[in-house]
Amino acid sequence: MSRLVILTEYRFQRDPTGAVWGDTQFRPESLSRYRTVFDEIALLGRVESTQHTPDGLVLLSDEPGLSVIPLPDFLGMSGALRHGHRVMRPLLGAVSPTDSLLVRVPTTSGLLLYPHLRRQRRPYAVEVVGDPSEVFAPGVLSPPLRPVVRQLSMRTTRAFCAHATVAIYVTTRTLQQKYPPGRATLAVSAPSAVVPEHRYGTARLRVLGPGDTASVTTVASLEQRYKGIHVLLGAVLDVLSEGVQLTLDVIGDGRLRPDLERQAQELGIAGQVRFLGQLTMDEVYERLAATDLFVLPSLTEGLPKALLEAMAAGCPCLASSVGGVPELLPAQYQVPPGDRSALARVMLRMLTDEQFRTAAVGVNQVTVGRVTGGDAARGREQALVRLREATALWGAGR
Numbered sequence: 001m002s003r004l005v006i007l008t009e010y011r012f013q014r015d016p017t018g019a020v021w022g023d024t025q026f027r028p029e030s031l032s033r034y035r036t037v038f039d040e041i042a043l044l045g046r047v048e049s050t051q052h053t054p055d056g057l058v059l060l061s062d063e064p065g066l067s068v069i070p071l072p073d074f075l076g077m078s079g080a081l082r083h084g085h086r087v088m089r090p091l092l093g094a095v096s097p098t099d100s101l102l103v104r105v106p107t108t109s110g111l112l113l114y115p116h117l118r119r120q121r122r123p124y125a126v127e128v129v130g131d132p133s134e135v136f137a138p139g140v141l142s143p144p145l146r147p148v149v150r151q152l153s154m155r156t157t158r159a160f161c162a163h164a165t166v167a168i169y170v171t172t173r174t175l176q177q178k179y180p181p182g183r184a185t186l187a188v189s190a191p192s193a194v195v196p197e198h199r200y201g202t203a204r205l206r207v208l209g210p211g212d213t214a215s216v217t218t219v220a221s222l223e224q225r226y227k228g229i230h231v232l233l234g235a236v237l238d239v240l241s242e243g244v245q246l247t248l249d250v251i252g253d254g255r256l257r258p259d260l261e262r263q264a265q266e267l268g269i270a271g272q273v274r275f276l277g278q279l280t281m282d283e284v285y286e287r288l289a290a291t292d293l294f295v296l297p298s299l300t301e302g303l304p305k306a307l308l309e310a311m312a313a314g315c316p317c318l319a320s321s322v323g324g325v326p327e328l329l330p331a332q333y334q335v336p337p338g339d340r341s342a343l344a345r346v347m348l349r350m351l352t353d354e355q356f357r358t359a360a361v362g363v364n365q366v367t368v369g370r371v372t373g374g375d376a377a378r379g380r381e382q383a384l385v386r387l388r389e390a391t392a393l394w395g396a397g398r
Contacts, residue, residue: 002388004038005069005095006127007103007110008045012068013054020047020068021057023221024281025192025305028063033194033377034102035065037384044069044094046109055253055278069094071109077149080108088112097395100387101125105157105179106132114160123165123390125383128175129192132157134300134322134337135226161185165390166383170303171324172371186386188379191372193305195312200365203289203314205358214246214351217291217315219284219306220298222254228297228320229260231340235297237267238344244351246272249291251284253277288313293350293357298322299337308372311364316357318346328367330360 013021022043024030031041043060047070060068072086080087091113095101101117102125103110117124136150161167162182169175170191181187208214216236220227229250236248250260250273257275264273279287288294294310294317301307301323310317311328319325320343321334333350335342350357 001039002037002100003040003042003098004034004100004102004384005042005044006034007091007101007107007113008043009104009107009109010043011046011048011073012043012060012070013057014047014049014070015053016051018061019053019059020061020070021054022060022068023057023278026060026066027058027281028066029196030192030194031066033190033192033380034384036377036381037388038100040065040067042067042069042094042099044071044091046071046073048073057278074108077108077111077152080112084112088116092116097398098391100384100391102127102387103160104129105160106130106135106153107156107160108153110160111152111156114156118163121394123387123394125166125168125387126160126164127168127170127192128157128161128179129170129302131175131178131300131302131323133178137300166387168380168383172327174324174327175302186383188376188383190376190380190383191303191305191308193303193308193372195308195368195372199285199309200312200368201285201289201314203291203316203361205314205316205361206292207354208292208351212245214244214292215249215290216246216293216295216347216351217249217251217287217310218295218297219251219310220296221252222250222256222260224254225256226299227252228299228337229256230263231299231338231343232295232297233260233263233267233269233273234340235344235347236272237269238340239348239351240269240272242348244348246351248273249287250275251277251279251287284309285313288315291315293318293347295343295347296320296325297337297343301325303327303371308368312368314361314365316350316361317364318343318350328371329364332356333360 132153167181167187294315296319303324320337
């Protein structure tokens, strides 16, 4: 039996019964991209205890062939360094010599693990899913000593990529240019999002008249400010001020939801904004099929899964020009991150200019098929096979 251990920055939830929950990125169809090569998957990440069963999350602890290995629930890079010994014990004990290891970067706990991997000359894979230069940019995340944390995270990500056995990038070129693979590294481009064929569809492309109320949708975790929902709320107010009627549906949940609901109240737009919490994938696609415009106002991204899903569903889409977004959308459907005025301006045009709003829909669906299609899947499988073989050879020589 072959097992892949995936080190992730995600914080899992453990309910009072001991069951472990995670978001939709860990549902079986999403993890199927690893199961073509490995029999078992172990997720190595922080686990937070809760007093109730989480809403809208996926039960992981009962899934066959899937396990969660808990790390202490530290907060940020300073927490990882402060509790280094408590974090390192499960990190080192979780991965046996026969296990293959994949580290999703950027990573905080991986900062502690990297020197150990180098000393052991252990094969490992990286999956590059984001850009720490954006994550720790001014106005996105503000940990203590933010500039130092930003430089350290960028340096660690470059080191992980340079010495990896295989590197799987979610972008075609953007992250590769900033965090290049080593000369001996097998590098492939393969998005972490999997959009099944049955999810491709034709969203509602209705003509919006002067008296119509437009439906705008966004899908995002509300755990961190870098999803930019606070910027979108300001832009919604600006569009409403131009006389265009709209409602905004925010799909997703997290600790910032009360703050965002309070912001909507203070802006006077609470009646036009609905916070829907976590929804099932079927419910998400039902919303996408009925929306007039999908907006992703993120301040940082890798290759955003929510945007890929909206594009595949046939939604007119608008997003910030961060991470791999320029590889997905035409330039006229991108805005600078954090720029409320630019976001409102393009939203207003998309809701009042029917031809502009719908012109890229067909191209968007072709783009999703190209980016997530067979070549990406074959490249990922080739990389994972290389990792498994290199790990077996290394383990046999110990």
